[in-house]
Amino acid sequence: MPKILIVDDESVFRKGLRKMITSLDSNWEVVGEASDGYDALDKLAELSPEVLLTDIRMPRMDGIQLQQLAAGRFKDLMTIVVSGYDEFAYVQQSMRQGAKDYLMKPVERQELGRVLERLGQELAERHKQSARSDQPWQVQPVLKRHVAGHLADSLLKGKTEDSDLRLLRELGFAFGHPYFICMVIKLDKHSVEKERYQRGDASLFLLYIQQVVQEMIDRQAVGISFVQSDTEVVALLNTADPQHSLSAPGALGDLIRRQIRSLSNLTVTIGVSNPAEGLPGIPRAYNEAGIALLYRLIEGGDKLLDYAKMKQRPNEGSGPLKWSWEILEKSITGGRGAGIGPIVEHMIEELCSTAESPESIHQQICKLLLYYYELSEELGVTESWLGPKDIRTILFEVCSLSSRQELAEQCRGLLLTLTGCIAESREMKDIDPVTVAQRYISQHYHHPLSLKEVADKVYLNPVYFSNLFKQRTGVTFSEYVTHIRMEEARRKLAFTGEKISRIAEETGFGNVRHFNRVFKNCSGLSPKAYRDSSRRV
Template structure:
């Protein structure tokens, strides 16, 4: 990126010359490409030279600096404009903020002010250009990632995250005519897992890729069938075909995969649907059918309608309650999780198999919460719970097993949170001690450094220290300032710079407000 171009506009030759001679522009990565004595002349130069930064006086003949700035920014919004103003004009100059003026410089003009403004604007221009280049790159990435985005839409559709209007809009964008055919569709989910636990992550990824290729090859001539992976490393088949028998297809696919690879293949199939906004129900049914492997064993093709006795009232999942349950477990809220568990089972079951299905839903949510929080020893406990469920023959016994399991996962996650939060705040405190001299350090930048949200960090700081983030940072800075005043001969403004408060006046006011004494009084022991 070449040198940035600067235009100086002022009706006084001495002021223009002063601005030009005050600093070494080229060493700042800048070059003065022109000077103008009035706005008319300057406007022509702007059109011709397209400067990156303009320094302009307020009072000039014909058109004042603020009107001139407005015309420039309306035509070239990327240009940065600095208004040169006196103290008596400053209130008037502040009005120009509304039209997008980048900064102000007060007369008399000091080299330090010029350097500060040019450095800030140069960085901002480079950041904007980098961002624009990044946007162009992202546009190209969008074209390359079109197939992935199409899969993402299909998954959102399966999750029930889209309205009817959004489904039709996105289906049209991704050129999926089957969504408008008016027929029915059916969803199957294929879970592929290794026989041996000794397989490496790379081997598992290759197994998934190879199996997907087999499935796609099976349907290569049928444009009414789509295959996508979901977030659980399962393959989802969405069939809009009215002539294909999905159960037979899945049995053939399963036989092919078992013959080709050393793996376990469990397939669940949901019921046919005719409304596009009900895809999440068919997907949930297929996933629940897969969970039935706990009762029928591995390498089975299970249809949801086969595990439901249509002659009796059967258990229906309550997605809202299950989502609430997972959330409460994820945040370690034992009491609330137990209450929701009772609500889930507050229905009339037609038999043991029905409340076992409800139990599988609960265990699935526990597993998800444990996986999200990376609870390593949960799997052994989960296996024991599954065995207990298979042997339980009454609801009170099952409820007791589930409640113990839910409480176990909640308490494990809660303990991990407490340890993690304590460690995090210790790290944040150390970070602030090491970076307090940076004026840019704040809640947002610190949160970004630890990959958490500013709101979450603020709440943790208040909980752990009894102070807000700003209060704690100010306390740390003032303690360092007190130490520097006691142990060094640094001047007041130098102490302020050392603790990340470069504005001498603000630092002086803040120090006195915090300690009750001025810096001189503090240093002299008064």
């Protein structure tokens, strides 16, 4: 009686196929079911079916990868693949790998019966000559790396099962020592010419780094490396020594960094964990390596950053910077995008040079972006600024960056886009000359302003503009300008230590005596008395 194993990640589909096969031909025995490729490999070894019926699209390991791995171990196994309507490219690839037939979803009863009949006849002709080869399992290097990477990713997340470890051993990765050290390796993008990086596939840079790392590991240590994401390579080292260090001069981590640079002119930054005991300690080691790598913001790139040393760093900074965002805000709200890049780069450089920790850097950047998010909400431009993303996604992306250059580039791009959105929104509203005039006053109150100057900016006769302004705002042009100046003067008196004469100059008054008189008329207190009273509150 021929035996068949069903593999599909959907339980309902597996049970439906089992029922259909049983009712079609009683000569066939469904010996088992598997929910993914890893489970299927175990079931194939345990149950020895003649036929494998597998879905193509599955998580972790798809049907094609399962077919490739199974072919190396079970020489006479026949495979039938099941695919969706839009997956024929996968079917073609599977057929090239030796699949006997394929079925389209939803599987038709008559078609399944035809396939089973044909395979039954072929099996009968073999006269039970389906003995499994005892030759060692040979796996293509690319496939070996791909599967090992999936399994190692499970190690990092603490989700490894015994079957995963057995498969790793069969692939040649045996972890016989009690301690593990994790390295997270990131390419310093600024070490690659921008055109070269954009022209090439970013994944190729990471694949190259992973290959160099694995070659160095194979020469000097026990371990595995793999591309973990679009931005990082992870290496997991197995050692017998709990005091083992990868960060000392001449140690493996430092050799990897220098080797990549000498071979390719690329630079990398490497985060290194403390040694962790046993498989349960691997997720902690991975987390520590990631935290160490964040210190690239402070230490710069092309370095090896040891978690233990980074956590022992003295607090060199003076705490979170209390930035003055006045220049930046004027550039953004004034639509002056050209000045934003240098301002942002200076702010990031200053912050990273003086901050106590990566967390304090990210905290300040998040505070800055939240401030402008609130502004975008107020102006109604959030959707055009962020598109389909929400602010939480943006903040998460920013907090994952560990490079000054990348952080500056991300913030510059966000704030330049916001500037454009605000400018475009205001251009649409600029049919109202009074709104244009109010914005012009708010941006130029610190200069001498005349009614004629502002009327010229909105292309109106001064007399007509004066009447229209009073009609629309309820105050005269002169009263409005004074109000804006007084608001700014009150803010500076309450929250800065600037001299009163300096504040008078910065708010558009020709001399401090005139400023004192106007301020007292508007506020009922002299500037000095107002400052004293605001600080007693």
